[in-house]
Amino acid sequence: MGLLSIIRKIKRKEKEMRILMVGLDNSGKTTIVLKINGEDTSVISPTLGFNIKTLSYQKYTLNIWDVGGQRTIRSYWRNYFEQTDGLVWVVDSSDLRRLDDCKMELDNLLKEERLSGASLLIFANKQDIKGALTPEEIAKVLNLENMDKTRHWKIVGCSAYTGEGLLEGFDWLVQDIASRIYMLD
Amino acid sequence: MEEESPPPPSDLPSPNPNSPRDPALQKKHQAMLDRLTNRHQSRQKTTSTTTDSTSSFLSTFTDSKRSIESQLTNSPSTTDPTLLKSHLASISSSISSLEKLVAESSYSLPSYELRSSLKSIENLKQSLENLNSQLLPKKKFSFRNKSTNKSNHENSNSIQIPSNPENSNPIPTQIPLSIRDSPGIRNKENQNLTKNFKNFKEIGEFTLSDLDSCEVKLIGCVNALFVNKLRNCRVYTGPVIGSVLIEEVENCVFVLASHQIRIHYAKSCEFYLRVRSRPIIEDCEGAKFAPYCLRYEGIEEDLREAGLEEENENWGYVDDFKWLRAVKSPNWSVLEENERIESVEIEDSGSAEMEVESEGV
Numbered sequence A: 001m002g003l004l005s006i007i008r009k010i011k012r013k014e015k016e017m018r019i020l021m022v023g024l025d026n027s028g029k030t031t032i033v034l035k036i037n038g039e040d041t042s043v044i045s046p047t048l049g050f051n052i053k054t055l056s057y058q059k060y061t062l063n064i065w066d067v068g069g070q071r072t073i074r075s076y077w078r079n080y081f082e083q084t085d086g087l088v089w090v091v092d093s094s095d096l097r098r099l100d101d102c103k104m105e106l107d108n109l110l111k112e113e114r115l116s117g118a119s120l121l122i123f124a125n126k127q128d129i130k131g132a133l134t135p136e137e138i139a140k141v142l143n144l145e146n147m148d149k150t151r152h153w154k155i156v157g158c159s160a161y162t163g164e165g166l167l168e169g170f171d172w173l174v175q176d177i178a179s180r181i182y183m184l185d
Numbered sequence B: 001m002e003e004e005s006p007p008p009p010s011d012l013p014s015p016n017p018n019s020p021r022d023p024a025l026q027k028k029h030q031a032m033l034d035r036l037t038n039r040h041q042s043r044q045k046t047t048s049t050t051t052d053s054t055s056s057f058l059s060t061f062t063d064s065k066r067s068i069e070s071q072l073t074n075s076p077s078t079t080d081p082t083l084l085k086s087h088l089a090s091i092s093s094s095i096s097s098l099e100k101l102v103a104e105s106s107y108s109l110p111s112y113e114l115r116s117s118l119k120s121i122e123n124l125k126q127s128l129e130n131l132n133s134q135l136l137p138k139k140k141f142s143f144r145n146k147s148t149n150k151s152n153h154e155n156s157n158s159i160q161i162p163s164n165p166e167n168s169n170p171i172p173t174q175i176p177l178s179i180r181d182s183p184g185i186r187n188k189e190n191q192n193l194t195k196n197f198k199n200f201k202e203i204g205e206f207t208l209s210d211l212d213s214c215e216v217k218l219i220g221c222v223n224a225l226f227v228n229k230l231r232n233c234r235v236y237t238g239p240v241i242g243s244v245l246i247e248e249v250e251n252c253v254f255v256l257a258s259h260q261i262r263i264h265y266a267k268s269c270e271f272y273l274r275v276r277s278r279p280i281i282e283d284c285e286g287a288k289f290a291p292y293c294l295r296y297e298g299i300e301e302d303l304r305e306a307g308l309e310e311e312n313e314n315w316g317y318v319d320d321f322k323w324l325r326a327v328k329s330p331n332w333s334v335l336e337e338n339e340r341i342e343s344v345e346i347e348d349s350g351s352a353e354m355e356v357e358s359e360g361v
């Protein structure tokens, strides 16, 4: 593929960032996107394909791609890798049983060459649920400390219900991307 | 932002998830949410007119798909790489726009239309890939080929329609995690199990796993319910305020109310549901659906608290992620009225059934 990255250099609109949200189904990706966009989160369907939200954040325009995490459509994820500046991996911190699934899918993703330059934000979501693992525990299970040293990453505990942590996470992500992309221009 | 101090060099990432809640940050957050809400409301008027009609989407989609296809077949007859590249780039950008159109309409598109559009885009991308390697053989134009991961690159180009779960490695890699277990009921056989959450101050998630031939009754609300590896069981639960995830169940009857319900690997099960959004099945067969039918003292109040007081008929509109065709999936059906169970009544405690002390609570 590569071809698209040429176009990106030519056509990238000033101050635009492309952010890919992935994670297992039920982790809360769509709820996070809607919450951060100030929309009603009371009725959300599991995502059949993908959603895109364009929103202004600080001086940047974020194109957030929220892709469904059901097993059947995980193989679609790779269609969205190209041009990704920021990767948001969402974890349901209360779903202990599927943490190994979660780790495996994340590991696969991080092997992707096309994502190798993307900043990685891990949201340990659903912190409002009693019994949810803390971000430190999630970091340990996902073995984040042993990640490729060139990767820019951060894990943030959050709740898409209360909104806690969302801003902290996106602030970091946007700053990190900005410092890589726009400060070099 | 250029003028703000850049983040520290992140070669040495220092995750700091424990930073105390900063009131200034909170305030900033609220301001952002308010601003975004306003933006959204003013925008809704315009977006609703652009996405309200599936047929207008489909005609736009079909038109641009045709034009891309004709671009794909009518390549300039030249060997000038600059011309070829610009031709390919123009196709690629058309595909991106088309993809964006689909993404923007995806909230309102019916599932079949959405999925067939996705498939068309896959095909277009594949054709472009082919054309690319045909016109500009052997050359890679990547600004990111510094990466060490060459081997994966080849794989990533082979686009597949996701119809085979086998390649997604269902065998979980065991992680040596000594993480505590969540509250739940596990490893039981032939038992009647009742759990009342009414007197719990803080409700959290609850797990039912590895049960055989049990009857399980959960009274009151929980935040999330995980159900795993159940056989020949009957499960009756009060409202779940978040979502229910059910995996690997066989010959069971479930009576559940929740905001979202996802069902994976279920065989010959009945689901009596009240759901805010459509129930999801994936890798299921013989799943039958009917409306929620549970009663216990105070259930009305619990349902109201969970925002599930209304019957919206969603139980009968199931989305099968494994089914890509316009005709209804054969993997699920509506349970005939005369085959449905009577409404289930849970007597208040004092009955002979045992109140389980579930682990981890």
Ligand SMILES: Nc1nc2c(ncn2[C@@H]2O[C@H](COP(=O)(O)OP(=O)(O)OP(=O)(O)O)[C@@H](O)[C@H]2O)c(=O)[nH]1
Pocket (backbone or CB within 6 Å): A023, A024, A025, A026, A027, A028, A029, A030, A031, A032, A044, A045, A046, A047, A048, A067, A068, A069, A070, A090, A125, A126, A127, A128, A129, A158, A159, A160, A161, A162, B223, B241, B242, B243, B259, B260
């Ligand atoms: N308690 C709690 N529940 C949450 C939170 N975030 C999401 N949920 C619930 O989790 C369920 C799944 O949320 P979604 O946003 O649909 O998850 P998703 O990751 O988009 O799922 P897919 O589209 O299937 O990939 C919903 O029932 C949400 O209400 C949270 O922070 N706390």
Ligand SMILES: [Mg+2]
Pocket (backbone or CB within 6 Å): A029, A030, A031, A045, A046, A047, A066, A067, A068, A069
């Ligand atoms: Mg979703």
